Amino acid sequence: MARYSVLKGFYDVEQTIGSGGFAKVKLGTHCLTKEKVAIKIMEKSRLGDDLPRVKIELEALKNLPHQNICKLYQVIETESHYYLILEYCSGGELFDHIVERNRLEEKQARVFFRQIVSAVAFLHDKGYAHRDLKPENVLLDKEKNLKLIDFGLCAKPQPGLDSFLYTSCGSPTYAAPELILGQKYLGSEVDIWSLGILLYALLCGVLPFDDENIDSLYRKILSGRYEESSCLSLESKRLIRSMLQVDPKKRITIDDLLSHPWLMKGFKEPVTKLCLHKVHEKDPSCLSVMAEYYRVSVDVMWSKLNSWTYDYNTATYMLLLSKKQRGLPIKLYNFALRDK
Numbered sequence: 001m002a003r004y005s006v007l008k009g010f011y012d013v014e015q016t017i018g019s020g021g022f023a024k025v026k027l028g029t030h031c032l033t034k035e036k037v038a039i040k041i042m043e044k045s046r047l048g049d050d051l052p053r054v055k056i057e058l059e060a061l062k063n064l065p066h067q068n069i070c071k072l073y074q075v076i077e078t079e080s081h082y083y084l085i086l087e088y089c090s091g092g093e094l095f096d097h098i099v100e101r102n103r104l105e106e107k108q109a110r111v112f113f114r115q116i117v118s119a120v121a122f123l124h125d126k127g128y129a130h131r132d133l134k135p136e137n138v139l140l141d142k143e144k145n146l147k148l149i150d151f152g153l154c155a156k157p158q159p160g161l162d163s164f165l166y167t168s169c170g171s172p173t174y175a176a177p178e179l180i181l182g183q184k185y186l187g188s189e190v191d192i193w194s195l196g197i198l199l200y201a202l203l204c205g206v207l208p209f210d211d212e213n214i215d216s217l218y219r220k221i222l223s224g225r226y227e228e229s230s231c232l233s234l235e236s237k238r239l240i241r242s243m244l245q246v247d248p249k250k251r252i253t254i255d256d257l258l259s260h261p262w263l264m265k266g267f268k269e270p271v272t273k274l275c276l277h278k279v280h281e282k283d284p285s286c287l288s289v290m291a292e293y294y295r296v297s298v299d300v301m302w303s304k305l306n307s308w309t310y311d312y313n314t315a316t317y318m319l320l321l322s323k324k325q326r327g328l329p330i331k332l333y334n335f336a337l338r339d340k
């Protein structure tokens with residue numbers, strides 16, 4: 001069987017652009033719109049007990065439309081594989097963006113940090129905790145907007161985010177003290193700790209707690225002591241300190257972060273935790289282009305789309321919307337697929 005034959009005709013699969021744990025990520029082109037996409041491919045046989053993480057990530061990505069969270073366009077499941085068709089982020093990892101520049105000026109760090117805080121506040125508002133926030137999981141798109149990725153470790157505790165979690169997960173370097181101690185913890189509080197690590201990395205270009213030896217790394221994290229690098233202004237030091245509190249009850253909350261003076265500097269509005277685009281909006285021009293292509297009425301086309309099953313129609317429609325928002329022509333190519 002040709003590789004990834006289920007994608008044939010719908011997506012051109014190009015080179016591997018990265019790997020995320022138990023997944024391979026390939027660059028792809030959506031045939032009808034010619035838009036670039038990232039295709040996250042997971043072989044079921046190699047998932048083992050990571051299989052539930054796929055379902056968790058799928059549900060999270062479907063329920064969390066936000067301008068700073070990587071968009072999911074389509075889900076394809078075969079007996080052997082899962083394929084996630086995702087928003088392509090041509091700017092790569094935030095981690096590399098920082099390394100290339102050594103560190104970021106406070107002004108640029110603030111623009112980025114506001115976007116990450118907006119995504120995390122939105123997640124928490126929906127009852128999710130990410131639990132693996134780190135610069136490698138924050139990508140940049142073409143317009144230098146940040147996109148949060150990798151929701152395989154996220155948690156949506158049933159009773160709500162104010163109920164305790166127990167599984168120790170995520171990368172130790174970014175993990176909160178209560179998490180590495182194996183204590184019960186609140187997802188919202190461990191995400192705040194990771195945001196503190198992230199802000200320190202943005203401003204200093206290094207990590208506050210780092211050590212090859214895992215035991216001395218743990219000792220450093222549990223001590224809560226880190227070098228307050230000279231490149232940090234007094235306000236930056238205070239903000240980071242309020243997030244890197246060993247006692248989770250003393251840690252700043254995400255809602256306090258939204259309007260914190262440091263985040264407000266140079267801005268009139270607090271960070272929004274809302275999704276700024278209308279989710280599943282009915283856009284007449286995109287709808288009519290698809291209706292015309294498939295030779296059905298607009299109403300029939302909308303009834304096919306309105307179930308939002310993350311099939312090829314969902315992907316085509318969302319990618320047309322994205323083209324429209326970027327001022328590109330709303331058109332479809334490749335009439336070979338017409339009769340599909």
Ligand SMILES: CN(C)C[C@H]1CC[C@H](N2C(=O)NCc3cnc4ccc(-c5cc(Cl)c(O)c(Cl)c5)cc4c32)CC1
Binds near residue numbers: 018040057087139150
């Ligand atoms: C923890 N790291 C190692 C993980 C790597 C994984 C590959 C990434 N990546 C590239 O390597 N090149 C460019 C590139 C461009 N667009 C992407 C769009 C989506 C995703 C994506 C989205 C979700 Cl929701 C997800 O779960 C996963 Cl695993 C990946 C990755 C992209 C990407 C960078 C981070």
